[in-house]
Amino acid sequence: MFFGWNLKSLRLLTTNFIKKLVKTVLLKVDYLKKVVASQREEMESLFAAEKIIERDVDAEKLRSFLSQPNILTVLGVRRCGKSLLSWMLLRGLKFGYVNFFDERLAGFEAKNLGNLLEAFYQLYGTDLEYMVLDEIQHVNGWERFVSRMRTSKKIIVTGSSSQLLSSELATLLTGRHVDFVLYPFNFREFLRIRGVELGENWQYSTIVISKLKSMLEEYLKTGGFPEASKFGRRILVSIYSDVLEKDVASRHRVKKTVALKEFVRYMVSNVSSEFSFSRLRRILNIKDVHTVKNYAEWVSEAYLLFFLERFSPKLKLQFISPKKAYCVDNGIVTSIGFRVSENLGGLMENLVAVELLRRRSYSFSDFEVFYWRDYQHNEVDFIVKNGLNIKQLIQVTYATGRDEVNPREVKALLKASGELRCKDLLVVTWDYEDEAVSNGRKIRYIPLWKWLLNP
Numbered sequence: 001m002f003f004g005w006n007l008k009s010l011r012l013l014t015t016n017f018i019k020k021l022v023k024t025v026l027l028k029v030d031y032l033k034k035v036v037a038s039q040r041e042e043m044e045s046l047f048a049a050e051k052i053i054e055r056d057v058d059a060e061k062l063r064s065f066l067s068q069p070n071i072l073t074v075l076g077v078r079r080c081g082k083s084l085l086s087w088m089l090l091r092g093l094k095f096g097y098v099n100f101f102d103e104r105l106a107g108f109e110a111k112n113l114g115n116l117l118e119a120f121y122q123l124y125g126t127d128l129e130y131m132v133l134d135e136i137q138h139v140n141g142w143e144r145f146v147s148r149m150r151t152s153k154k155i156i157v158t159g160s161s162s163q164l165l166s167s168e169l170a171t172l173l174t175g176r177h178v179d180f181v182l183y184p185f186n187f188r189e190f191l192r193i194r195g196v197e198l199g200e201n202w203q204y205s206t207i208v209i210s211k212l213k214s215m216l217e218e219y220l221k222t223g224g225f226p227e228a229s230k231f232g233r234r235i236l237v238s239i240y241s242d243v244l245e246k247d248v249a250s251r252h253r254v255k256k257t258v259a260l261k262e263f264v265r266y267m268v269s270n271v272s273s274e275f276s277f278s279r280l281r282r283i284l285n286i287k288d289v290h291t292v293k294n295y296a297e298w299v300s301e302a303y304l305l306f307f308l309e310r311f312s313p314k315l316k317l318q319f320i321s322p323k324k325a326y327c328v329d330n331g332i333v334t335s336i337g338f339r340v341s342e343n344l345g346g347l348m349e350n351l352v353a354v355e356l357l358r359r360r361s362y363s364f365s366d367f368e369v370f371y372w373r374d375y376q377h378n379e380v381d382f383i384v385k386n387g388l389n390i391k392q393l394i395q396v397t398y399a400t401g402r403d404e405v406n407p408r409e410v411k412a413l414l415k416a417s418g419e420l421r422c423k424d425l426l427v428v429t430w431d432y433e434d435e436a437v438s439n440g441r442k443i444r445y446i447p448l449w450k451w452l453l454n455p
Contacts, residue, residue, distance in 0.1 A: 032112075032119040035104050040097060043087060050230075053192045055085055057182070057362050063089055065178040066130070066154040071146060074158045076182035077303035077328050078243050081226050082158040085182055086132045089156065095130035096120035100138040110141035117149070133157045137164050150176065160247050162301045181303070181361040183354065184329050185224030187452040191215060193229045198453070209449075213431065216449045220347050223331025236335040240304075247302035252294075259286055263295045267305055267325045269337040272349040272381075274322040274373075303328055306357065311370035311383050311420075324371055326353040344430075345398040348448060349381055352396050352428055355452060356382060367391065372420070378412035383420070390422040396448075400431040405445070414439050 046052070065072045074082045083099065098116060100108060120128055130153065136142050137159045146155060157164070162181075185193065196215060202208045222228050227235045244264060249257050262284055267275075277296070281289045299305045306328070310321040327333050330347055356369050365386075372380040372393075382394040393416055399405045405427065413425050425443045434445045 029115050029118045029122065032116050033123055035102065036096070036098055036116075036119055036123060039099055039102065043083070043097065046084075047087070051193065052084060052088075053189060054088070055081065055182070056186055056189055057085070057180075058364075059089055061364065062180060065180075066156070069150045069176050071150050071155040071157060071177045073164060073177055073179045074156060074182055075162060075164060075179060075303070076160070077184070078160040078247060079225060079227060079239050080182055080184045080303075082160075082182050083132075083134050084226075086134065086156045086158055090130050090132065093130055094124055094128060095132060096124055096128055097132040097134065099134040101135040105138075108139055110139055110145060113139070113142065113145040128153070130154045131156070135159060137161055160243070160302060161251065162303065181357075183224070183358045183361070185226060185229070186355065186358060187216065187219055187224075187449070190219045190224055190229070193226070203450070212449045212453075216452075220330055220344070220351060221334045223329035223334075225329055225331055228331050233331055233335050236329075236331045240332055240336050243302050243304050244299075248298045248304070251302075252298050254298075256291075259284065259291070260295055263292065264299055264304070265336060265338065267296075267299075268327050268333055269339070271325055271327050271333055271337070272346045272353070274324055276322045304332075306353075308353070308369060308371050308382075311372045311385070318370075326350050328354060330354075345396070348398055348428070348430070349396045351448070352382065352394065352451075356384070372412075372416050374415065374419075378408070378415050380412050380416045383416070383422075390420045392424040392426060393417060393420070393422050395427045397427060397429055399429045402432060402434065402436075402445075405429070405432070410438060410443065413443065414441060417441055 062072060074086055076082050087097070098105075120131065131149070133142070133146070133155065134157075136146075136157045146157065149155060188198075191198070191212075194215070196211065198208070222233055223236070225236060225239060227239070244261065245257075248254065249260060254260050263280070263286075266280070266284065277289050277292045280286075280292050284292070286292055296305070296307060300307060304327070305325055308324045308326065309318045310323070312318045312321065327350060330351055333347065333350060353369070359365070360367055360369070367384055367386040370383040370385060372383050380393050381396050382392075383390055384392040384394070393413055395409045395413055397405055397409055409427070413427070417423065417425055423441065425441060427443060427445045428448055428451050429445055431447050432445050433447055433450070436443050436445070
């Protein structure tokens with residue numbers, strides 16, 4: 001005992017005092033100015049020291065969404081380049097930037113955002129027009145601040161969760177926001193970061209095409225995370241762990257993290273395969289099927305995995321039918337997934353799935369992607385639906401010649417074509433190009449490298 005206090009009480013008092021002291025420091029404008037200025041220096045140094053490439057996005061279109069009172073939300077899997085894209089959109093303009101995924105801002109609360117604005121004003125002037133709030137989901141209650149500021153500022157917010165825009169913010173903004181999903185590098189960006197620029201008439205150069213095929217093999221296995229281009233596939237394990245632990249387990253307060261990790265590893269190991277939640281529950285020995293559904297929803301929100309539904313004109317059948325899982329990046333698949341052999345066909349299919357979603361986002365389109373399967377087990381890898389119409393049917397196969405194309409894949413394509421009344425039939429191959437007519441319907445065969453580079 002010490003003046004009526006025991007040791008436990010003293011420790012509690014000390015802990016609470018430290019917490020209050022930290023919050024008090026965070027409230028101070030001078031402290032925030034130091035953090036903001038330091039973060040800007042770090043970003044400027046990154047642009048000066050590293051090779052930063054332009055992304056294959058319509059920058060002018062994205063900037064046009066910043067007209068007041070709209071905000072632009074840049075979403076996507078962790079470390080796919082959202083911060084750098086935000087900077088590139090505003091370079092040459094006066095803007096305030098803060099990244100809330102910074103240990104110096106641990107404990108930052110919504111009530112501190114007013115002081116952050118004051119720090120911006122003192123650093124950049126009161127005529128500041130633009131703000132970038134990076135990884136804002138780390139600040140609880142940020143929505144009302146952004147809703148208030150959007151009438152006088154042009155704001156970009158970024159986040160690693162599709163649930164960044166909560167129901168509260170959606171209500172506050174009443175549709176005054178535009179969402180853009182950024183993905184890891186596409187094949188053209190992958191080539192660019194490695195110094196391969198495609199000149200005029202490149203498609204007719206044997207040397208260039210040979211180089212492209214070699215680079216495609218690397219891209220197929222390494223994927224498109226920007227850091228993988230510098231550090232190799234070993235960095236992907238760290239990225240995967242960060243997504244799983246910080247954007248899924250921590251965010252949703254998952255207690256049984258072992259079960260979550262087993263679920264994700266199983267899905268990553270079985271990309272492009274059909275699954276059902278009830279079957280997964282039995283395989284992973286999880287008691288409740290709703291737990292499996294929650295895991296699927298949470299990893300999808302974090303942009304790590306996404307799921308395609310089986311197409312059916314009846315919505316109920318789409319919901320209850322098995323689904324297919326795909327991973328946001330092939331590098332994660334080859335680094336984390338369990339494999340006993342190289343499933344190049346599966347990697348190709350995963351790559352095509354991601355590219356379709358990337359094109360939907362980057363072209364600001366609203367087409368939908370499904371897969372198709374009938375009761376005779378005829379299957380088509382991808383169906384592209386726009387509005388009420390089926391626009392394209394796509395098969396993916398690791399074939400280098402016509403004789404390597406499985407007849408069942410052609411049969412399924414033709415059957416789906418008749419049933420869905422779609423005439424645009426495409427087979428993406430490894431290295432075979434041709435056009436053929438089967439049962440009165442034209443089928444185009446195109447190499448993967450050409451399809452990736454000619455959207």
